[in-house]
Amino acid sequence: MANIQLLTVLGATGSIGESTLDVVGRHPDRYRVFALSGHSRIERLAEQCRRFSPTYAVVGDELAAQRLRALLVADGASTEVLVGEAGLVAVAQAPEVDAVMAAIVGAAGLRPTLAAARAGKRVLLANKEALVMSGALFMTAVAEGGATLLPIDSEHNAVFQALPAGYDRRPTAHGVCRVLLTASGGPFRDREPATLEGVTPEEACAHPNWSMGRKISVDSATMMNKGLEVIEAHWLFGVPADAIDVVVHRQSVIHSMVAYADGSVLAQLGNPDMRTPIAHALAYPDRIDAGVAPLDLCAIARLDFQAPDLRRFPCLALAYDALRAGAGLPAVLNAANEIAVEAFLNGRIGYLDIARIIEATMAQMADAGDASLEQIESVDAEARSRAKALVKTRETA
Numbered sequence: 001m002a003n004i005q006l007l008t009v010l011g012a013t014g015s016i017g018e019s020t021l022d023v024v025g026r027h028p029d030r031y032r033v034f035a036l037s038g039h040s041r042i043e044r045l046a047e048q049c050r051r052f053s054p055t056y057a058v059v060g061d062e063l064a065a066q067r068l069r070a071l072l073v074a075d076g077a078s079t080e081v082l083v084g085e086a087g088l089v090a091v092a093q094a095p096e097v098d099a100v101m102a103a104i105v106g107a108a109g110l111r112p113t114l115a116a117a118r119a120g121k122r123v124l125l126a127n128k129e130a131l132v133m134s135g136a137l138f139m140t141a142v143a144e145g146g147a148t149l150l151p152i153d154s155e156h157n158a159v160f161q162a163l164p165a166g167y168d169r170r171p172t173a174h175g176v177c178r179v180l181l182t183a184s185g186g187p188f189r190d191r192e193p194a195t196l197e198g199v200t201p202e203e204a205c206a207h208p209n210w211s212m213g214r215k216i217s218v219d220s221a222t223m224m225n226k227g228l229e230v231i232e233a234h235w236l237f238g239v240p241a242d243a244i245d246v247v248v249h250r251q252s253v254i255h256s257m258v259a260y261a262d263g264s265v266l267a268q269l270g271n272p273d274m275r276t277p278i279a280h281a282l283a284y285p286d287r288i289d290a291g292v293a294p295l296d297l298c299a300i301a302r303l304d305f306q307a308p309d310l311r312r313f314p315c316l317a318l319a320y321d322a323l324r325a326g327a328g329l330p331a332v333l334n335a336a337n338e339i340a341v342e343a344f345l346n347g348r349i350g351y352l353d354i355a356r357i358i359e360a361t362m363a364q365m366a367d368a369g370d371a372s373l374e375q376i377e378s379v380d381a382e383a384r385s386r387a388k389a390l391v392k393t394r395e396t397a
C-alpha cells in the first residue's frame with residue numbers, strides 16, 4: 001500500500017477543484033488534504049473544509065477570510081485561514097506537501113504553481129495559462145526543483161499516457177513524429193463565421209461535451225483553448241509547433257494521440273470526464289477508481305475527424321503565431337485573451353471582438369520578452385492594459 005499523500009488543491013471551488021475532491025474523497029486511504037483555496041463561493045469552501053479538514057484554507061482578501069472564519073468557527077473546525085498570493089505560495093511549497101493540484105484559472109495561478117515546481121512537488125497542472133505565460137522559466141523551475149509535472153488537461157494527459165515511460169522531452173530520440181491534439185470544436189463548430197456576431201455568453205458557454213468554468217468554456221468556443229493547449233504541448237513534450245496538429249473530433253472520446261516514426265498512432269480513449277486525468281495524475285504510476293462510467297464504444301458507434309477551419313477559429317491561428325514568435329508573445333496572447341473573454345462575459349464586447357483584440361495587442365507588443373518572472377509579469381500587465389484600452393474602443397453602448 002502506498003503512503004498517504006498530502007495534497008494542496010489550489011482552486012478547490014472550481015470545476016477541476018470539485019472533480020479533484022470527488023476523486024480524493026473516494027480514496028481516504030491514499031490522500032489527505034493539507035490545504036484548499038477558493039476565490040469566491042466561500043460557503044462552498046467552508047463545506048469542503050468541513051468534509052476534508054485541511055490544515056489551511058486560502059482566500060483572496062480579508063473580507064472573505066472573515067466570512068470563512070465565521071463559518072468554520074460555527075462548525076468547530078480547526079482549519080486556519082490564510083489570505084492572498086502569499087498564502088497560496090505558502091501552501092503550494094510547504095515542506096509537508098507531496099502534491100499540488102494547480103487548478104486556479106488564469107495568470108493568478110502563476111506564482112503559486114511556480115512555487116510548487118521550485119519546491120519539487122508532484123505538480124498536477126490544470127492551470128495551462130501559467131505554463132503558456134512562462135514556458136521556458138516554468139520548465140526550468142520543474143527541472144531545478146526536481147518536481148514531477150503531470151498534465152491534467154485531458155489532451156496532454158492523453159499524450160502523456162501515449163508516450164513511452166521515461167520520455168524526456170526529446171521527440172526524435174523516442175521515435176515521436178507528431179502530437180495530435182483532438183478538439184471538440186465547441187458549440188460553434190458548425191456555424192458560419194458571419195452568423196457569430198451576436199452570440200451571447202450563455203451560447204458560448206454551452207459546451208456540447210464538457211462542463212467547465214466560464215473562462216475555459218468561452219476559450220473552447222473560440223478554440224483559443226486549443227491554441228493554449230498547442231503551446232502547453234510544446235513546453236510539456238518538447239515538440240515544435242510544426243509537429244503539433246489539431247484534429248476536430250466531435251465525440252471527445254479520443255483525448256489525443258501520438259504518432260511514431262514506424263507509422264503507429266497511439267491514442268487514449270475515455271468518456272469526457274475530467275476525473276479520469278485527475279485520477280491518473282494523482283495515482284501515477286498506479287491506477288485508481290475515478291468514479292467514471294466505463295466507455296461504451298458501441299453506444300458511441302462512430303468517431304469523426306476533420307481539420308479545423310482557421311477562418312472560423314482565428315484564435316487558434318493566433319496561438320500558433322505566438323508560439324512561433326516565441327519569447328513573451330504567448331504571455332501577450334494569454335493576457336489579451338483573459339481581458340477580452342472577461343469583457344465578452346460581461347457583455348461589453350461582441351464575440352468576434354475577442355480575436356480582434358488579441359491580434360491587435362500582439363501586433364502592439366511584437367518584441368515582448370520572457371527573460372525573467374519580473375519581465376513576464378510586466379509583459380502580462382502591459383498586455384492587459386493595452387487590451388483593456390482596445391475593449392473601450394469596441395464597447396457597444
Ligand code: NAD
Nearest residue numbers: 011013014015016038039040104105108126127128212213
Ligand atoms: P473555474 O472557474 O471553475 O475555477 C477556477 C478556480 O480558481 C476557482 O476555485 C476560483 O475560486 C479560483 N480563482 C479564480 N480567480 C482567482 C484569483 N484571482 N486568485 C485565486 N484563485 C482564483 O475554472 P476551471 O474550469 O476549474 O479551470 C481551472 C483551470 O483548469 C483553468 O486553467 C482551465 O484552463 C484548466 N482546465 C479546466 C478543465 C475543465 O474541465 N474545467 C479542463 C482542462 C483544463
Ligand code: MG
Nearest residue numbers: 153154155229
Ligand atoms: Mg483540454
